[in-house]
Amino acid sequence: MGEKKKVLLAPFDPVHDIGLKMIRRGLEEAGHETYLLPPDLPAEEIVQAIMDKEVDMVLISRTLGYGVAELLSRFADLVDAAGLRDKVTLGIGGMAIRPELAAELGFDAGFGPGTTVEEAVAFVEGREYKKDDAGVKKEKQDITSGYSYKFVNERLGEKLERVVDLIEQWVKDKTSPGVRRAVAREELWDVDRWRNREGNPEFDKEYPQLCGEQPKNFYLKGELHPKTRRFTREEVRALEEFLEETKQRIVLNKVQHTRERPVVFNQYGTGCPFMDIGHIKVSEAWGADGVVHFDPSWGARTEGFFDGFLTHQEDGTVITPANLNRIHAALEPSTLWQVRAHRGLNTPETVVLAGKIGADMTKINISYGSLSAGTDPERLTVDGYYAMRYAAKYNMPFDVVTNEELAGVPAHKAFAGMLIVATLGIRLGGRPILQPLFAYSPEAMIGEQMEDNYVDFNAAKIYALKSIIDAPIWPGAPIGFLTQTEDRVQSSMTTGLHACLAASLGVDAISIASSDEAYSGGPIAVPSRTDTLQAVQEGFRFFGSTGISPSDNARKWGEEMVVQIERVVDDVIKMGDFVQALYEGVLGTREEGAYPGRTGRGTVETSVD
Numbered sequence: 001m002g003e004k005k006k007v008l009l010a011p012f013d014p015v016h017d018i019g020l021k022m023i024r025r026g027l028e029e030a031g032h033e034t035y036l037l038p039p040d041l042p043a044e045e046i047v048q049a050i051m052d053k054e055v056d057m058v059l060i061s062r063t064l065g066y067g068v069a070e071l072l073s074r075f076a077d078l079v080d081a082a083g084l085r086d087k088v089t090l091g092i093g094g095m096a097i098r099p100e101l102a103a104e105l106g107f108d109a110g111f112g113p114g115t116t117v118e119e120a121v122a123f124v125e126g127r128e129y130k131k132d133d134a135g136v137k138k139e140k141q142d143i144t145s146g147y148s149y150k151f152v153n154e155r156l157g158e159k160l161e162r163v164v165d166l167i168e169q170w171v172k173d174k175t176s177p178g179v180r181r182a183v184a185r186e187e188l189w190d191v192d193r194w195r196n197r198e199g200n201p202e203f204d205k206e207y208p209q210l211c212g213e214q215p216k217n218f219y220l221k222g223e224l225h226p227k228t229r230r231f232t233r234e235e236v237r238a239l240e241e242f243l244e245e246t247k248q249r250i251v252l253n254k255v256q257h258t259r260e261r262p263v264v265f266n267q268y269g270t271g272c273p274f275m276d277i278g279h280i281k282v283s284e285a286w287g288a289d290g291v292v293h294f295d296p297s298w299g300a301r302t303e304g305f306f307d308g309f310l311t312h313q314e315d316g317t318v319i320t321p322a323n324l325n326r327i328h329a330a331l332e333p334s335t336l337w338q339v340r341a342h343r344g345l346n347t348p349e350t351v352v353l354a355g356k357i358g359a360d361m362t363k364i365n366i367s368y369g370s371l372s373a374g375t376d377p378e379r380l381t382v383d384g385y386y387a388m389r390y391a392a393k394y395n396m397p398f399d400v401v402t403n404e405e406l407a408g409v410p411a412h413k414a415f416a417g418m419l420i421v422a423t424l425g426i427r428l429g430g431r432p433i434l435q436p437l438f439a440y441s442p443e444a445m446i447g448e449q450m451e452d453n454y455v456d457f458n459a460a461k462i463y464a465l466k467s468i469i470d471a472p473i474w475p476g477a478p479i480g481f482l483t484q485t486e487d488r489v490q491s492s493m494t495t496g497l498h499a500c501l502a503a504s505l506g507v508d509a510i511s512i513a514s515s516d517e518a519y520s521g522g523p524i525a526v527p528s529r530t531d532t533l534q535a536v537q538e539g540f541r542f543f544g545s546t547g548i549s550p551s552d553n554a555r556k557w558g559e560e561m562v563v564q565i566e567r568v569v570d571d572v573i574k575m576g577d578f579v580q581a582l583y584e585g586v587l588g589t590r591e592e593g594a595y596p597g598r599t600g601r602g603t604v605e606t607s608v609d
Helices: 018-029 043-053 068-081 099-105 117-124 154-171 177-188 191-195 201-210 213-221 233-249 273-285 321-330 347-357 366-371 377-393 403-407 411-427 442-447 456-466 488-504 515-520 526-543 552-575 578-583
Strands: 006-011 033-036 057-061 089-093 109-111 228-230 263-268 290-293 310-312 336-340 361-363 398-401 432-435 437-439 476-481 509-512
Touching (some): 006 018, 006 043, 018 033, 018 057, 018 117, 043 057, 057 117, 068 089, 068 099, 089 099, 089 117, 099 109, 109 117, 154 411, 177 201, 177 347, 191 321, 233 273, 263 273, 263 336, 263 526, 273 310, 273 526, 321 336, 321 347, 336 347, 347 361, 347 377, 366 377, 366 403, 366 578, 377 411, 398 411, 398 476, 403 437, 403 442, 403 476, 411 432, 437 456, 437 488, 476 488, 488 509, 488 515, 509 526, 515 526
Parallel strands (some): 006 033, 006 057, 089 109, 263 509, 290 336, 336 361, 361 398, 437 476, 476 509
């Protein structure tokens, strides 16, 4: 600060003085001397105060209305007539005030809506105000940092370790086509050579032979999957121009208010990478901290990946090296990028490909993928095991989702499966993230745990997990799923409320979906994305660092959940075979909606190593 100024603040209005009070605080914090007059004084008394206080600056606030311009002009004339105009600087602020109007009325400066305290202080100090157009300074976060991954419930932890012993013993002499493709992708595919369009003859020769019919025909005959086509040169050029322009003008926002967590993820998977990139840039601009890549269902049932910059006519964007590479290049440096690999026949290879392209995170869950996502339990146990080893190698944390609860599987059974997989991941050197479902799930519908509120049963899940293991928690898939209606306002609000509950429970991340996608699965519209992000942001602003207080039911249900989880783990140990436990309903029965998948059945092979 330069010279200390004496500033008179005068609300030339019947009541409106809030803005001047805020400016006064800013001026005093900057070391200036201020005098705040009461509202609705006549112009003559304000002029007298200027003379009595011998001030350097006068800041007037006034809402424009009929005849007000004449009043303000007369005030400036009175200051001049009193011989003060050369001694004081006059500023005016208020609704509809503009610099041009202020000059016309005889003032030195005019400030309209959106004027900040910092801008007013800069005017008083006679320096140029430089508005920060760079937006929020964001850095990429590691949501697994600070966690020990030690079991709080040591007895249950020991039992989970025993199940992991069973899995490792079962997997040790097994492999699959998916694992062999992952090995080929890991050992033979060089991402830098691929980006430089250099040949990779050894990989090109071996890889098609490891694929199913469609990808094999793509590499040998040039045939694409139905409803899939390559982008044209014109489309690629348009994308590059769009990205160049967008990156120059994008201003990042922040969803969180005073809390740092939870980190907010937005999912994408429109089928078109160009559209995905547009949605990602919107999500980043409105505050999303990360984005999640969703692939189409047919991709999960296909042995092997295609290549090329491809667009697809259905939901879920095709995983190819070119698609992932384009999307990765479009991201802001602070944006976390997850490529999910938790289901299907390409699970381990997805992790390798995503790791080499530059993904930050992935998603792996043997239980959900084999009980509710269609993949054979035996096949996914082998593939999931190796996927977690690759996730550790590429330093990618992975969440373990419990979406089987959407089918009606009780939370304690879904959590038992999630904890078994997470414990295996820890054993293999990985950093798993627990992802319980926050939703009005079929279990809650049937059991009426949410008859009164949506708070207690969701809170019980967090209480239960935190009492078992010191690990990060990421409610999602997306948060509030099945609780929304088709109404965009309701859906956005519901997502926001679930997000605030998650924040008050101290979770590390949430994933949200646009209000249309959250209910129906699509189509995904940009206005719906911004609706949902704004609803979450407003909810975080409303609660700040305060919280939501669940009732006693939450603790009671959480404790019951832990007891039930341990019983399920005991049943798996008693059976002596994790894979068989998946087939036989220990982690979810057919009556509860868990159906062991068929895709990949009979493809597990004996390893030659």
